[in-house]
Amino acid sequence: MPNILLTQRCVRSCPYCFAEKHMSESSPDDILSWENLIYLADFLQAAGERRFPILGGEPSLHPSFNDMIVYLLERNFDVHVFTSGVMSDRVLEEAASLFNHLPFERMSFICNLNDPSQTRTPLSELESVKRFLKTFGNRTVPGFNIYRTDFELDFLFQAINEFGMHRNIRLGLAHPILGKKNLFIRLKDIEAVIDRLFSYIPLFERLRVKPGLDCGFPLCRFKDDQLAWLLRNTGGRYDFGCGPVLDIGPDMTVWPCFPLSSFQKRSVFEFNTLKEIYDFYGDIHEKIKVEAGGIFFECDGCVFREERLCKGGCVAHSLGHFQEEARLRYPEVYL
Ligand code: SF4
Ligand code: SF4
DSSP: OOEEESBSOOSOOOTTOTTHHHHHTSOTTOBOOHHHHHHHHHHHHHTTOOEEEEESSOGGGSTTHHHHHHHHHHTTOEEEEEEOSOOOHHHHHHHHHHHTTSOTTTEEEEEEOOOTTTSOOOHHHHHHHHHHHHHHGGGEEEEEEEOSTTOOOHHHHHHHHHHTOOSEEEEEEOOOOTTSOOOOOOGGGHHHHHHHHHTTHHHHHHTTOEEEEOTTOOGGGSOHHHHHHHHHHTTTOOOBOOOOOOEEOTTSEEESOGGGTTSOOEEGGGOSSHHHHHHHHHHHHHHHHHHHOOSSGGGTTOHHHHTTSBOOSOHHHHHHHHHHHHHHHOGGGGO
């Protein structure tokens, strides 16, 4: 399911941001036109997609944010908006009157929250996120990106309880963005991060909150009891995969995912179907995985990889080891 960026502009500057490389290279005025939104709605509908995930930057900075969501809902898409929660009062009030009566499945938010005790978040930003969660908490899935080993989740549990947020947390592991110096979790620290995550099991259980793991977690760094717990508590709905996810920018460029946004950016207009785009980037991922291997030495010959239970971690890591060589061997990939 591709994510559609309404705008590249953002109001925050998170140190782990996947989108940072891409946004820093884009024009701040870059916003999705109505014409292109309609084209994408047709394109996704032709592919049988029912969901329309909206991303930014901060998508509510698009001048037609609410109107575009109304249009997509009228076309029978379920709309999911990734937001920082920092919205103007005008947009927030209008959104509340338009969407707060809808079922969660039809229109929901995923709000990435940063721990205020570990980030220098301005007070005005915290107040704005609070206003958003007071309005839309019950249709918002909390998201959290892990980019340091001493992360804490207490503030998330607090927010879930205070604002009645959805009780599944989307947990992302911050990956390296090629060509950029973002903060991310080093391979040697992944096991410690997983152990720290599982130290919160008593709280997950007591508060009936479930963790949903995003892409790029390596299966072998979980202990047996941790895997068993995940299996029991997430209905087996976790996978140790790696894209391509597909992100489509406001100027209709498409790329496999933000950490790989240096790769073969293309235009949506070069493809006839969504499947063609997935096949195109899927082939590139496969090629890199064959040549660069997984993220660990032991990925070669790993039974989990052969059984396709684990894709060998985040390709952006593998390429980090391999980058200089890959530039020589795959010049076509680095266009
Ligand atoms: S390279 Fe794979 S694991 Fe890494 S961010 Fe992209 S899709 Fe996710
Ligand atoms: S493929 Fe690599 S990352 Fe995945 S389980 Fe095997 S060794 Fe670990």
